[in-house]
Amino acid sequence: xxxxxxxxxxxxxxxxxxxxxxxxxxxxxxxxxxxxxxxxxxxxxxxxxxxxxxxxxxxxxxxxxxxxxxxxxxxxxxxxxxxxxxxxxxxxxx
Amino acid sequence: xxxxxxxxxxxxxxxxxxxxxxxxxxxxxxxxxxxxxxxxxxxxxxxxxxxxxxxxxxxxxxxxxxxxxxxxxxxxxxxxxxxxxxxxxxxxxxxxxxxxxxxxxxxxxxxxxxxxxxxxxxxxxxxxxxxxxxxxxxxxxxxxxxxxxxxxxxxxxxxxxxxxxxxxxxxxxxxxxxxxxxxxxxxxxxxxxxxxxxxxxxxxxxxxxxxxxxxxxxxxxxxxxxxxxxxxxxxxxxxxxxxxxxxxxxxxxxxxxxxxxxxxxxxxxxxxxxxxxxxxxxxxxxxxxxxxxxxxxxxxxxxxxxxxxxxxxxxxxxxxxxxxxxxxxxxxxxxxxxxxxxxxxxxxxxxxxxxxxxxxxxxxxxxxxxxxxxxxxxxxxxxxxxxxxxxxxxxxxxxxxxxxxxxxxxxxxxxxxxxxxxxxxxxxxxxxxxxxxxxxxxxxxxxxxxxx
Numbered sequence: 001x002x003x004x005x006x007x008x009x010x011x012x013x014x015x016x017x018x019x020x021x022x023x024x025x026x027x028x029x030x031x032x033x034x035x036x037x038x039x040x041x042x043x044x045x046x047x048x049x050x051x052x053x054x055x056x057x058x059x060x061x062x063x064x065x066x067x068x069x070x071x072x073x074x075x076x077x078x079x080x081x082x083x084x085x086x087x088x089x090x091x092x093x094x
Numbered sequence: 095x096x097x098x099x100x101x102x103x104x105x106x107x108x109x110x111x112x113x114x115x116x117x118x119x120x121x122x123x124x125x126x127x128x129x130x131x132x133x134x135x136x137x138x139x140x141x142x143x144x145x146x147x148x149x150x151x152x153x154x155x156x157x158x159x160x161x162x163x164x165x166x167x168x169x170x171x172x173x174x175x176x177x178x179x180x181x182x183x184x185x186x187x188x189x190x191x192x193x194x195x196x197x198x199x200x201x202x203x204x205x206x207x208x209x210x211x212x213x214x215x216x217x218x219x220x221x222x223x224x225x226x227x228x229x230x231x232x233x234x235x236x237x238x239x240x241x242x243x244x245x246x247x248x249x250x251x252x253x254x255x256x257x258x259x260x261x262x263x264x265x266x267x268x269x270x271x272x273x274x275x276x277x278x279x280x281x282x283x284x285x286x287x288x289x290x291x292x293x294x295x296x297x298x299x300x301x302x303x304x305x306x307x308x309x310x311x312x313x314x315x316x317x318x319x320x321x322x323x324x325x326x327x328x329x330x331x332x333x334x335x336x337x338x339x340x341x342x343x344x345x346x347x348x349x350x351x352x353x354x355x356x357x358x359x360x361x362x363x364x365x366x367x368x369x370x371x372x373x374x375x376x377x378x379x380x381x382x383x384x385x386x387x388x389x390x391x392x393x394x395x396x397x398x399x400x401x402x403x404x405x406x407x408x409x410x411x412x413x414x415x416x417x418x419x420x421x422x423x424x425x426x427x428x429x430x431x432x433x434x435x436x437x438x439x440x441x442x443x444x445x446x447x448x449x450x451x452x453x454x455x456x457x458x459x460x461x462x463x464x465x466x467x468x469x470x471x472x473x474x475x476x477x478x479x480x481x482x483x484x485x486x487x488x489x490x491x492x493x494x495x496x497x498x499x500x501x502x503x504x505x506x507x508x509x510x511x512x513x514x515x516x517x518x519x520x521x522x523x524x525x526x527x528x529x530x531x532x533x534x535x536x537x538x539x540x541x542x543x544x545x546x
Contacts, residue, residue, distance in 0.1 A: 007431070014389060014434040015396075015411070016427055017419035030432060033489050037378045040448040049450030050457060052289060052319070053505030054276050054529075059318055073183035077400035080407055088398045089413035 002030050096299045097155055100248050109140040109154045113198060116156060120201070120246045124228055127242040129161050129219050130169045131201040139198045150196030151309055157192055158247040160239050161202040162209055163293065164282035165189050168199075172284050173217035174207045176395050176402045176421035186282020187317070188251060188293050188310040195309050200247060203238030207423045208392065209258055209286045211235050212494045213485075216425040221482055225266060226519055230479040233262030239296050240266035248298070249306050253283055255291040256380055257474075257498025260510035263296060264474035264522025267512045269303045269539075270296040274530050275505035276321035278307075279314030287387035288319070290380070290502040300511070300540040307532065323530060329537045334468040336538075337368035342472035342497045348521050351514040352473045355523055358545050359471075368463045368470065372455035373500055379452035380499035381492055382436050382445050388426075389433030395421060428488060453503045460504045464528040469538055472497050474510040474522035501526060509535050513546065 007027050011018045018026070071084055080087035103112055117133050136156070143154040159165060162172045164182035166189075171177045185193070192199060206216040214222040214237035222237035224230040225244035232241040236252030240262025243250055252259040254272035263270030271294045278293045285291070295306035304327035311325035336359055344352065359365055397403040397417030404417060422430070436445035463470055474497060485491045501508040506526055513523035523542075527535040 002435075006435075010431045010435045010438065012415075013438065014430050015393075015414040015418055016422065016430065017415040026428065026431065029428065029488055030435070032487075033381075033432065033492075034435075036489055037382060037445060040375060040378055040382075040445070040452065043375060043448055043451055043455070045451075047451040047454050049447055050453040051450060053453075053457065053503075054319070054321060056319060059315065061315065069183050076183070077180055078398065079403035079405075080398070086399055087407065088396075089407045089410045091410050093409055 002027060002034060095245070095248050096297070097248055097302045097305065100155060104154060109143040110137060113137055113140040113156060113200070116200065116246060123246060125223050125225060125232070125241045125244070125246070126220050127203055127222055127232075127238040127246055128158070128201045129171055129173060129204050129238070132168055132199050136198050136200045143196070143198070148196040150194060151305060152192065152249070153196030155197055156200045156248050157197045158200055158203045158239055158242045158250040159189065160205055160236050160250070160252050162205060162253055162284045162286075163188060163251060164284065165199065165202065168202065170202060170284070171219070172208045173205045173214075173219055174421070174423065174426070175218045177400075178218065178402070180400055182282070184282065187279035187314045189282065191309050197249070203236070203242055203250060205238055206235035207426050208284075208388070209235040209253060209255055209291075210388070210425050210429055212257070212261055212491055213237065213482075215482065216423055218423060223482070224479045227479070229481055230519070231265065231482055233265030233475075233479060234258060236270075236296065237262045240268055240270070243268045243296060243298055249302060250296040251293060251310070252296050253291055253293050254502065255287050255384060256502050257495045259294045259296060260474050260498050260508060260522065260524060261495070263510040265479035265520070267520030268296060268298055269300060269509070269511050270294065271303055271307060271509045271532070271535070272501060272507060273307065273311065273532060274321070274507045276319050277311050277323055277325060277507070277530065277532070279317040279320045281314055281316040285391045287384040288391065289387060290384060300536055300543050303509070304536045325532060327536055328533055329540055330533065331537050331541045334363045334538060335466070336363050336365045337463055337467035337470045338365060339373070339470055339472045340367055340369045341371070341373040344473035344476040344497070347516045348473050348475075348477060351516060351521055352523070355513045355546065359542065362541070366467065368467060370456070370459040370463060370500075372452065372459045375452040376456050376500040376503055377493065377496050379449035379456070380495070380503055382449035383453070383503070385429045385433035386436050386446050387433070389430045389437060392426070392430055397421070425488070456500050456503045457505070460506055468534060470526040472524045474498065474524040478516045478519035478521050497524060505529070507532050507535060509539055511539050511543065
C-alpha cells in the first residue's frame with residue numbers, strides 16, 4: 001500500500017509541489033489505481049517486452065547544417081530573457 | 095457538413111461568405127469546441143480561394159485542428175494553463191501538408207489537458223458540450239474536434255493515444271480514424287505518450303475521412319518513428335470475414351444497437367466470434383505505459399524556455415516545483431506522478447516492464463486474429479455520452495477506454511463510425527484492421543455507411 005511519504009517522494013522526483021490536502025487525496029486515489037494495476041502480477045516473466053510496435057532502426061542522414069530558427073522566434077515564448085539568452089533559475093542553493 | 099455539401103454551396107456562394115457564416119456560428123455556439131480561432135487568416139485564405147489562387151486536394155475546405163498540434167504563429171495550448179500563451183515557431187508536418195493542399199485552418203480545438211482524459215473535463219478552457227445534448231460530454235480527448243463537425247467545421251484533426259479520436263467520434267456521431275502507428279508523422283504533435291499516439295482524421299463521412307488521411311499520411315524524416323508509407327484510398331469491397339471480439343463489450347442498450355448492425359453486416363459478409371484473452375490486461379498496461387511516457391515527456395515544462403513562468407526566478411528545485419504545481423491541472427499531475435512511481439527504482443519490473451510484456455501478448459493476440467479474419471469489430475465505447483460531472487473517480491473514468499486502448503498497444507489502425515442511437519444519443523462502431531490496412535477498413539466502412 002502506497003504511503004503519504006511515498007507520494008511526497010514521487011512528487012519531489014517529478015518536481016511538483018503538493019499541498020498537504022493534495023498528498024492525502026492522491027494517496028487514496030493511487031492506492032486504488034495501483035491495486036487495479038496489480039492484476040499484471042499474473043503475467044509471467046517469460047514474455048519478451050515490446051518497446052516499439054514496428055521494427056524501428058536508427059535513421060542516418062547527411063550531417064549538413066541547416067538554417068536554424070531565428071533567435072527572436074526561439075526566445076519569444078520565454079519570460080526571462082537576457083542579452084539574447086534564456087535566463088534560468090539558480091542551480092546552487094544560497 | 096461533408097466536403098461534397100460544402101462544394102455544392104461553393105457553386106453559388108463565395109468561400110468568404112461561407113467561412114464568415116461558419117465563424118458567426120462558432121462565436122454564438124454553446125459547444126465550446128474551440129480554444130483559439132484563426133479568423134483573420136482563414137478569411138484572407140477564403141478571399142484568395144475566391145480569386146482562384148488556391149489549389150490542392152482540400153482547396154477552400156475548412157479544417158479544425160486539435161490544440162496539441164503545432165501551428166506556426168497560432169497559439170497552441172494543449173488546453174493547459176502551462177501553455178496558455180504558447181505560440182509555436184513552426185508548423186507540424188500535418189499542418190504543412192494541409193496548407194500545401196489549400197485547406198483553410200479555422201482554429202484550434204478544445205481537448206483534455208495534454209490529451210489526458212476521456213471527456214475534455216480536464217481542459218483549462220472549460221468542457222466541450224455534446225451537440226446532441228448540451229448537458230453531456232462530447233468525449234475526449236479530441237472532444238472539440240468531434241463536436242465542431244456537427245455544424246462548425248467540415249474536417250478536423252485529432253490525436254489518439256488510447257481512444258482520443260474514436261471516443262469523441264462515437265459520442266458526437268461522426269467518423270474518426272486512428273491510423274497505423276507510423277503512418278502519419280508526429281513532428282509538431284506535442285508529445286504525451288510517443289509510442290502510442292498518432293494524429294488522425296475526423297469527418298462527417300468515410301470519403302472525407304479517407305481524403306484527409308491521404309493528405310496527412312506519408313514520409314517525414316523529422317519523425318524517426320515514421321514508416322515512410324504513403325496512403326491512397328482505393329475502395330475494394332469483397333466478402334470479408336469479420337471477427338467480433340468477445341472481450342470487447344458494452345452496456346445492454348449499446349449491445350442491442352451493435353447486434354442489429356451485425357445482422358446488417360451478415361447480409362454481405364461472414365461474421366465469426368474471436369477471443370483475445372490478453373485483453374483483460376490491456377487497460378492497466380496501457381495506463382502504465384502512457385503515464386510512464388508522460389512523466390518523461392512532460393519533464394520539459396520547466397518555465398524557462400516556454401510555457402507558464404513565475405514572475406521571479408528562484409532556486410532550481412523551488413522554481414520548477416512551483417511552476418509545475420501552478421501550471422499543471424490535477425489529472426496531469428496524477429499521471430506524471432503515477433508514471434514516475436512506475437518507473438522508479440524497485441517498481442520498474444512490477445509495472446513498466448510488465449506492461450511492455452502485456453503489449454507483446456496483445457500484439458500477438460491481434461496477429462493471431464488477423465490470420466483468421468480480415469477485420470475485427472466492437473462497440474467503440476461501452477456507453478453513450480454521459481452527463482458532464484457524472485464520473486468523478488479517476489479509475490472509473492479510465493475504465494471507459496477499455497475497448498479503445500488495446501488498439502494503441504498493438505499499433506494497429508481502427509475507425510469509429512456512427513452505428514445508431516441509444517435514447518437519442520449516437521453510439522459508434524469500432525472497425526479494426528491489421529497494420530497499414532486502412533484501405534480495407536475504409537472500404538468496409540464505406541459500404542456499411544451506405545447500408546445503415
